[in-house]
Amino acid sequence: MIDFSVFQNSLPALQVVVPLLLAPVAVLVTIPFLSWLIALFGSIFCLYSSVSLFLLVSEFGKINYYMGGWLPPYGIEYIIDDASAFMIVLISLMGVFATTYAYQSLKNEINKKSQSKVYGMWLLALGGLLGLVTTGDAFNLFVFLEISSLSSVTLVALGSKNDKRALTAAFNYLLIGAVGATFYVIGVGLLYSITGTLNIADLTLKLSELTNNNSMKAGISFIIIGLMVKAAIFPLHIWLPAAYTFAPSAVAVLLTATATKAALYVLSRILFTLLFNADEFTVIILQWILLPASIVAIVFGTIRAIFEKDIKKLLAFSSLSQIGYITIGLTLGTASGIMASFIHIANHSMMKAALFMGVGAISIKFNQSIKLDNLKGLYQIMPITSISLTIVILSLLGIPLTIGFVSKVYLLKAVFNHGNWPILFIIVVTSFLALGYAWKMIENIWMKQPDNMNLLVKEDPKIYFPLFVLAIFNILFGIFAYPIVNSAFKASNAIFWKVI
Amino acid sequence: MIHGILGIWNYWIVIILMMTGLFIVISRHNLVKKMVGLTIFQTSVFLFYISLGKVQGGTAPILTGYKNTLYSNPLPHVLILTAIVVGVATTALGLALILRIKNEYGTIEENEIASLNTEENSK
Numbered sequence: 001m002i003d004f005s006v007f008q009n010s011l012p013a014l015q016v017v018v019p020l021l022l023a024p025v026a027v028l029v030t031i032p033f034l035s036w037l038i039a040l041f042g043s044i045f046c047l048y049s050s051v052s053l054f055l056l057v058s059e060f061g062k063i064n065y066y067m068g069g070w071l072p073p074y075g076i077e078y079i080i081d082d083a084s085a086f087m088i089v090l091i092s093l094m095g096v097f098a099t100t101y102a103y104q105s106l107k108n109e110i111n112k113k114s115q116s117k118v119y120g121m122w123l124l125a126l127g128g129l130l131g132l133v134t135t136g137d138a139f140n141l142f143v144f145l146e147i148s149s150l151s152s153v154t155l156v157a158l159g160s161k162n163d164k165r166a167l168t169a170a171f172n173y174l175l176i177g178a179v180g181a182t183f184y185v186i187g188v189g190l191l192y193s194i195t196g197t198l199n200i201a202d203l204t205l206k207l208s209e210l211t212n213n214n215s216m217k218a219g220i221s222f223i224i225i226g227l228m229v230k231a232a233i234f235p236l237h238i239w240l241p242a243a244y245t246f247a248p249s250a251v252a253v254l255l256t257a258t259a260t261k262a263a264l265y266v267l268s269r270i271l272f273t274l275l276f277n278a279d280e281f282t283v284i285i286l287q288w289i290l291l292p293a294s295i296v297a298i299v300f301g302t303i304r305a306i307f308e309k310d311i312k313k314l315l316a317f318s319s320l321s322q323i324g325y326i327t328i329g330l331t332l333g334t335a336s337g338i339m340a341s342f343i344h345i346a347n348h349s350m351m352k353a354a355l356f357m358g359v360g361a362i363s364i365k366f367n368q369s370i371k372l373d374n375l376k377g378l379y380q381i382m383p384i385t386s387i388s389l390t391i392v393i394l395s396l397l398g399i400p401l402t403i404g405f406v407s408k409v410y411l412l413k414a415v416f417n418h419g420n421w422p423i424l425f426i427i428v429v430t431s432f433l434a435l436g437y438a439w440k441m442i443e444n445i446w447m448k449q450p451d452n453m454n455l456l457v458k459e460d461p462k463i464y465f466p467l468f469v470l471a472i473f474n475i476l477f478g479i480f481a482y483p484i485v486n487s488a489f490k491a492s493n494a495i496f497w498k499v500i
Numbered sequence: 501m502i503h504g505i506l507g508i509w510n511y512w513i514v515i516i517l518m519m520t521g522l523f524i525v526i527s528r529h530n531l532v533k534k535m536v537g538l539t540i541f542q543t544s545v546f547l548f549y550i551s552l553g554k555v556q557g558g559t560a561p562i563l564t565g566y567k568n569t570l571y572s573n574p575l576p577h578v579l580i581l582t583a584i585v586v587g588v589a590t591t592a593l594g595l596a597l598i599l600r601i602k603n604e605y606g607t608i609e610e611n612e613i614a615s616l617n618t619e620e621n622s623k
Contacts, residue, residue, distance in 0.1 A: 139579050146586045150593055157597060164604040165617055171531065171597045178538055178590045179525060185545050185583060186518075192576070193552050 012065035012078040015049040019127030027120035035116035036103045042123050043099045046092035054085040073202040079136040083491035087133040087265045090346050094257035094353055095126045097466045102250040104462040105360050109248040110158045118158060124151040129262045138188045138198045149177045152259055156247040169242035176239045180229025187222030190215050204273045220275050230263035233327055234297030237320050244316035249360025256319055257353035261345050268330050272495050291331040297324030298430050306436035311359050311370045314437055322348045329411055336414040339492035344407040346484050351396050354470035358389040361463045372440055377450030384464045386445050388471035393438045395474040398431055402478040510551045517544035529610040535594045542587045549576040
């Protein structure tokens with residue numbers, strides 16, 4: 001009989017190992033449906049383990065798991081605290097949604113011969129991201145960064161069945177991502193050269209004894225630039241719009257909901273553990289690099305989205321501006337700012353995942369890249385998709401009773417407490433500007449007549465079910481915001497106060 | 501002064517290689533050359549780590565039976581072993597993508613691909 005407690009104790013490792021082990025199985029099984037079932041099983045297992053870890057952490061506090069029983073700082077340590085528990089629940093939950101949606105969508109959008117292999121990459125990406133947020137070792141983090149980004153590059157390239165531009169998008173993503181990851185490694189090397197340790201908690205401790213050390217400053221700068229590439233923060237975002245536009249819709253759902261969010265989480269971790277010791281330098285990084293970058297990201301992303309005709313590209317640019325809102329919360333350097341960022345990380349991944357699902361559902365009908373015109377009179381053709389999309393678009397705008405409103409309120413509150421009026425002004429103005437692109441979609445869906453009524457086909461429940469559930473979540477957590485707000489509050493405390 | 505510069509000559513080589521690689525990645529239009537640049541860039545980081553681990557006069561970290569043997573730090577070497585694997589995977593994936601790009605576009609020059617893409621965009 002298997003001892004259940006051993007299983008329970010190894011959950012931090014299992015939730016990374018299981019998807020990584022299932023990945024080759026999913027490739028070897030050549031029947032797409034079976035591979036999909038394996039992927040679904042993997043993601044549901046991750047959800048199970050992350051939720052049970054989340055409950056354990058909220059009850060008993062931080063969990064430290066030592067890989068192979070080697071104690072830190074020599075061994076690799078996996079840390080599940082309030083912040084990483086928040087992230088693994090988010091990633092695996094969105095993973096389940098994306099996987100549920102993936103089967104029908106990928107069946108239409110990628111080549112026949114890669115239909116079972118894709119789930120291998122899918123699981124690798126998922127496992128890599130879960131490892132990325134739980135590991136407490138700086139070099140291990142690099143390995144997971146590369147596992148997840150190489151597999152997402154492959155997933156993006158699969159969009160080449162419909163549009164060959166997916167290949168160049170994937171190549172650019174690979175090249176920029178690899179340079180970013182190498183920057184991260186250089187930074188880790190510089191920090192290792194002055195501290196002799198790779199464990200992030202130990203690094204923080206040893207770096208706090210040093211002040212005004214140039215190696216430390218250079219190392220941290222390299223790390224932050226590398227992570228900014230992965231998180232697609234302006235001006236290092238150039239890979240993002242093309243990758244999201246030409247990737248298969250299901251892949252765009254997975255990437256937008258998990259990949260950039262995991263990178264943003266790691267960035268916030270690095271900012272508030274490693275960096276926060278060097279006082280003057282911290283101010284330079286936060287106030288003079290990240291803050292202008294996120295303001296430009298918000299303004300530029302919103303304006304580009306307003307003038308965009310292709311819907312997937314529009315959503316990608318809107319993602320860019322939303323990432324700006326997330327990083328603005330981080331730059332405030334207060335616990336309430338981090339809390340606002342975490343709320344928006346969760347909420348934005350729910351909104352954008354739903355939006356990409358909706359767009360994917362429409363693109364199956366039209367079988368091409370969708371322009372705004374294709375949305376004309378959508379309510380007559382696809383009523384359920386239209387209603388769900390409208391809810392999510394309203395949520396993106398931050399209309400009360402939706403999750404978008406919750407995150408806007410907390411972000412504005414954090415900025416207000418910080419007393420930075422220009423930023424407050426910019427956030428409010430750009431929130432109204434977002435109407436520019438959101439309204440175009442709503443107008444086309446509800447107020448125009450469709451060009452071609454022959455497209456009237458029954459909606460596929462396998463496609464709209466995850467979308468509909470996410471739309472419900474958008475309202476549900478908008479009204480009962482407590483679960484997200486409370487866990488984001490705990491997460492921000494775990495990050496800000498460095499409860500080691 | 502001269503001694504100070506020459507004493508850390510391996511780090512100078514690291515920086516020269518790093519900048520060369522990054523410059524190739526940015527400036528070349530040929531995608532294969534871009535991959536070459538990326539590989540040089542990554543290799544410079546390997547050299548950087550290995551230089552970090554070297555102890556003057558130290559040998560390989562093998563148990564010899566003698567006590568107080570001076571040996572180099574083995575950890576950076578192990579890390580680089582992992583990084584090399586990641587680098588090979590990146591290069592392989594990049595070259596595979598270039599192959600597909602060549603099949604679809606008929607060229608691997610970035611500017612030609614870009615003009616083909618703009619044609620596609622305006623369609």
